[in-house]
Amino acid sequence: MKKILVTGASGFIGSHLVELLLRNGFNVKAFIRYNSRNNWGFIEDINLKNEIEIFTGDIRDYDSVYKALKGCSSVFHLAALIGIPYSYISPKSYIETNINGTYNILQVANQLDMEQILITSTSEVYGTAKYVPIDENHPLNPQSPYSATKIASDQLSMSFYYSFSLPIKIVRPFNNYGPRQSSRAVIPSIITQLLLGKKEIKIGNITPTRDFTFVEDTCNAFLEIYKSEKLFGEIVNVGTGKEISIEKLFYKIISLLKKNKEDFSLLTDMQRVRKYGSEVERLLCDNSKLLKNTNWKQCYNLDDGLKKTIEWISNNITIYKDIYNV
Ligand SMILES: NC(=O)c1ccc[n+]([C@@H]2O[C@H](COP(=O)([O-])OP(=O)(O)OC[C@H]3O[C@@H](n4cnc5c(N)ncnc54)[C@H](O)[C@@H]3O)[C@@H](O)[C@H]2O)c1
Known part of the structure; x- marks a missing residue:
């Protein structure tokens, strides 16, 4: 069986993707950021x-990317810095990881004989919707x-596709959630605070909507x-075609946890509020290209996915505790 390299394999989406590929009988090589x-x-x-x-290895390092890709027929490239707040503080680290890292994957792949290079994009590239649903x-x-x-x-x-016929596909997921997601993301943040017994729940802007x-x-869509x-x-956009505001999401999670909404208040956490002009107010996916060209089907509606997420966070609450100083 041919070998597939997954970069960002130790992260949230990457680890689920590795599991899916293994379950489907693929031979998987996981690129993990070196640490002592x-x-x-x-x-x-x-x-x-x-x-x-x-x-x-390190995605910013050409040599390690070359060694990692050698012997692989395809790569799912997910490694990236993903936090928006930290990208205000250190844009250069995002340039080095997200742009130079992708350059390394492309340039090495162009020297080796590879069948497919899947690059992971994000719905954040669209900014606030100028029309909905957002197509490609x-x-x-x-x-x-x-x-x-x-x-x-x-x-x-895309330039490597046009210039060198490199077999590229770009997967563009809208917002993801589920087990193993960082508590910097809104859903784990709300769930964790509620599970830890907080009554004043701190989140960023509550009016934006997300899909x-x-x-x-999402991992099924990659496959x-x-x-x-x-x-x-x-x-190819990957999303459900449904949107919900952060405020409604908050009340949905409260009801799934069988709590009374009157017992809780929402506080604005200024560290989570994006700077003026930077907030993306609305993201709603047009997934017709995905549906038309693949056999992808959404298996989890928001309630089912949230229940699985709540269950996982309940069983792993110690991972999240430090952030809230409990
Ligand atoms: N989480 C979402 O809602 C979402 C939505 C759209 C797109 N995406 C994209 O999906 C991909 C995975 O995101 P995620 O949510 O799993 O994030 P994550 O932070 O959990 O995973 C990112 C991975 O990249 C690795 N990485 C970072 N710098 C590295 C380096 N220098 N060398 C090697 N590895 C490095 C990290 O170790 C981590 O394993 C990213 O490309 C992200 O832009 C995520």
């Missing part, structure tokens, strides 16, 4: 971890340095896009 503790992040939690080839032709608007580096990474990838996809559905013969040189 030899910590494999969420790969440590995977049942079939003994079947994975682990490669430790929607204009790009970099409302944060994070978004700008993902736009650059996507454009560089939330359960992480396993379906990989299987498609038609999507080379194409960008």
Whole structure:
């Protein structure tokens, strides 16, 4: 069986993708950011971890990317810096990881004989919707340095498709949620505060709407896009086609936890509020290209996915505790 490299494998989406690929019989090599503790992040939690080839390196380092890709037929490139607030503080680190990292993948892949290169984009590249639902032709608007580096990474990838016929596909997920997500993201943040017994729940802006996809559905989309013969040189949105405001999401989580909404108040956490002009007010996915060209189906509606997420966070609450000083 041919080998697939997954970068960002120790992270939230990457670890679920590795599990899915293993379950489907693929030979997986996991690219994990080198650290002196030899910590494999969420790969440590995977049942079939003994079947994975682990490669430790740094996506910013051409040599390690070359060594990692050698012997692989395809790559799912997910490694990135993803936090929007930190991209205000250190844009350069996003340029180095998200743009130079993707450049390394493309340039190495162009020297090796590879079958497919799947690049991970994000709905943040669209900025606040100018029309809904957002299809792949929607204009790009970099409302944060994070978004700008993902736009650059996507454009560089397309240029390698046009210039060198590199077999690129760009997967563009809208917001994800599920087990293992960082508590910096809104859903784990709300769930954790509620589970820890807080009555004043701190979150950022509550008016923006998002299209939330359960992480396993997103990983299925990666696999379906990989299987498609038609999507080379194409960008494909991955989302559900439904939106919810952060405020409504908050009350939905309260009701799933069987708590009374009157017992809680929402406080604005200024550290989570995006700077003026940077907030993306509305993201709603047009997923018709994905539906038309693949066999992808959404398996988890928001309630089902949230229940699975709540269950996982309840069982792993110690991972989240420090952030709230409990
Ligand atoms: N989470 C979402 O809602 C969402 C939505 C759209 C797109 N995405 C994209 O999906 C991908 C994965 O995101 P995630 O949510 O799993 O984030 P994550 O932070 O959990 O995972 C990112 C991974 O990249 C790795 N990484 C960072 N810098 C590295 C380096 N220098 N060398 C090697 N590895 C490095 C990290 O170790 C981590 O494993 C990213 O490309 C992100 O832009 C995420």
